Amino acid sequence: MIKVSILGSGNVATHLYRAFAESNEVQLVQIYGRNPKKLIPFGDDVSTCSRLEDLKEADVFLLAIKDDAIEEFIQKIKSSNAIIAHTSGSIPLSQSAQKNGVFYPLQTFSKDTPVDFKSIPLCLEASDKEIYSVLEKLALAISPKVFSISSPQRKSLHLSAVFVCNFVNHLYHIGEDLCAKNEVPFEILHALITETARKASLHSPKTVQTGPALRNDQQSIAKHLELLTNENYTEIYKLLTQSIQATYGTKL
Amino acid sequence: MIKVSILGSGNVATHLYRAFAESNEVQLVQIYGRNPKKLIPFGDDVSTCSRLEDLKEADVFLLAIKDDAIEEFIQKIKSSNAIIAHTSGSIPLSQSAQKNGVFYPLQTFSKDTPVDFKSIPLCLEASDKEIYSVLEKLALAISPKVFSISSPQRKSLHLSAVFVCNFVNHLYHIGEDLCAKNEVPFEILHALITETARKASLHSPKTVQTGPALRNDQQSIAKHLELLTNENYTEIYKLLTQSIQATYGTKL
Incomplete structure (x- = not known):
């Protein structure tokens, strides 16, 4: 004992x-x-x-x-x-x-x-x-x-946790906020959230990226930016799109 | 039929x-x-x-x-x-x-x-x-x-999905990348990823936000920024921290 x-x-x-x-x-x-x-x-x-x-x-x-x-x-x-x-x-x-x-x-x-x-x-x-x-x-x-x-490893784990937990939860909140503004129940996104998380435990997240940024689908990106009225959300959209394209070497 | x-x-x-x-x-x-x-x-x-x-x-x-x-x-x-x-x-x-x-x-x-x-x-x-x-x-x-x-509702759902799926997966990738650089198995973060997603289906994400940005823990934030060497990751860290603080009116 x-x-x-x-x-x-x-x-x-x-x-x-x-x-x-x-x-x-x-x-x-x-x-x-x-x-x-x-x-x-x-x-x-x-x-x-x-x-x-x-x-x-x-x-x-x-x-x-x-x-x-x-x-x-x-x-x-x-x-x-x-x-x-x-x-x-x-x-x-x-x-x-x-x-x-x-x-x-x-x-x-x-x-x-x-x-x-x-x-x-x-x-x-x-x-x-x-x-x-x-x-x-x-x-x-x-x-x-x-x-x-080790201590340095733990430091980097703690930093990673901020990205995959704290920042991810803030993106959930943005999704929730956009739904509320358009009178759509946030519940509709629950299955997508769960499945995206489940995939991260089965595959390397790098290999299962999807979406307009990866496809360099400029039409969808432009439409999305038009819809966004919150300046912070617009900046987040642009920066994460740019970071995805930098990661995968998508042609801009 | x-x-x-x-x-x-x-x-x-x-x-x-x-x-x-x-x-x-x-x-x-x-x-x-x-x-x-x-x-x-x-x-x-x-x-x-x-x-x-x-x-x-x-x-x-x-x-x-x-x-x-x-x-x-x-x-x-x-x-x-x-x-x-x-x-x-x-x-x-x-x-x-x-x-x-x-x-x-x-x-x-x-x-x-x-x-x-x-x-x-x-x-x-x-x-x-x-x-x-x-x-x-x-x-x-x-x-x-x-x-x-409706079509406008679907448009906003599609945009929300980019935040809670595509962008979230990119944050998973950043976590994975930081782990790899510090020789930590990404597997250690799986439970955190799953739990964060599960919480989003049980509570409004706005009410379960945690982390250094929300607490305005300047010491942790400074340590994290010191650890980051990828410029895109640094910008994402700063912008999401700022957006969390704007959402909750954290005193800067």
């Missing part, structure tokens, strides 16, 4: 708590949250605390807190004998504690949407092999998708 | 053929394709022809051909008594034939990837109610998702 405490009470902390609670290989020692009110949803199934001094011993302290608070927290608890692993995509492995680690679940979490941890990739890093093997055991207790990822 | 002939032998024609072939309410009369070689994959289960003069009578001629050939084709076959319906998202309802219609399946089709037509929205338009009701019956034979969509 690996003894784990989670420091944090937000989305990532909540989802990690639920996943660990279901595993027989993990013993949840404590949830720490500065604000006691935010600890109420965790109920009586796990011990909670609101002062770092009250942290009990554990094998791993998982920091599921804001990026800019991570190093400050590590300074406060670094005397502990536990592995101190943060869960951030963009912060490098710390050098401050005795045993440093990273336990980064690459997924977009909303508090109210349940997630199946078994499908979530866990990106691990550690300051030595022994620490890595503890984190690996902990990760495998909740997901079979465990990857050894 | 509605008698249908498909004019065209590409992706859309192939998928429509397969869907109709499975329905008991549709009788496939013919597949027309100018190039006889392209008709070979349809096998012996359906009659084929390569000359418009050889088209037999049918209730509906479905044109699954390139956008810029549609009106020319309608001119050639307009004397027919059949409903002539095209399958394009961007071409308005024709006024040329006796009975004009549109039968637009909103999906991205690849020849080798089977699709489940039951999940595909069919956007219909017709020059009168009687014609609409025939097209509706035909559509319901292969999908429960049937929508009455």
Whole structure:
């Protein structure tokens, strides 16, 4: 049994708590949250605390807190004998504690949407092999998708995630907005959105690109630009069209 | 039984053929394709022809051909008594034939990837109610998702589809490219891509936006811009960040 405490009470902390609670290989020692009110949803199934001094011993302290608070927290608890692993995509492995680690679940979490941890990739890093093997055991207790990822690799993964998740969601919103303006139910686009995402897991996205930009269909492109009235949307349309054509060497 | 002939032998024609072939309410009369070689994959289960003069009578001629050939084709076959319906998202309802219609399946089709037509929205338009009701019956034979969509609505749907499918796929490609440059398997992003798409069908994308742009996390944004070496990617990052911030009125 690996003894784990989670420091944090937000989305990532909540989802990690639920996943660990279901595993027989993990013993949840404590949830720490500065604000006691935010600890109420965790109920009586796990011990909670609101002062770092009250942290009990554990094998791993998982920091599921804001990026800019991570190093400050590590300074406060670094005397502990536990592995101190943060869960951030963009912060490098710390050098401050005795045993440093990273336990980064690459997924977009909303508090109210349940997630199946078994499908979530866990990106691990550690300051030595022994620490890595503890984190690996902990990760495998909740997901079979465990990857050894260095700090520079994780940085680039985090950047890629902005493109394939945050920016993609903004394009969904633009589609939704254009539908609303023309009184078309956005629901009509759901199947297309799902299928486009499904294809990305089956094939290299580069090989399945379609659309007017790729075909250099100037007539459709001109019609689309005529329809767009939001200046940002027009700029996005032009820039992504240009980037697609640059990628595939389409003749302009 | 509605008698249908498909004019065209590409992706859309192939998928429509397969869907109709499975329905008991549709009788496939013919597949027309100018190039006889392209008709070979349809096998012996359906009659084929390569000359418009050889088209037999049918209730509906479905044109699954390139956008810029549609009106020319309608001119050639307009004397027919059949409903002539095209399958394009961007071409308005024709006024040329006796009975004009549109039968637009909103999906991205690849020849080798089977699709489940039951999940595909069919956007219909017709020059009168009687014609609409025939097209509706035909559509319901292969999908429960049937929508009455006017030509201007369809135009805006087609534009929205470029954002949520073509442009989204290009962002997937950028993610893939960034992963490759840093020797990270793109597979790690599959779960995130699927979940982001799934969320868009459950919630309004506007309400589930996340990421550094929304949080106005200048530190992460600066780090990401430092990592990007491709000029197009840098411009896309900046523009989409700006558009997200404009959408949510994030203080800059």
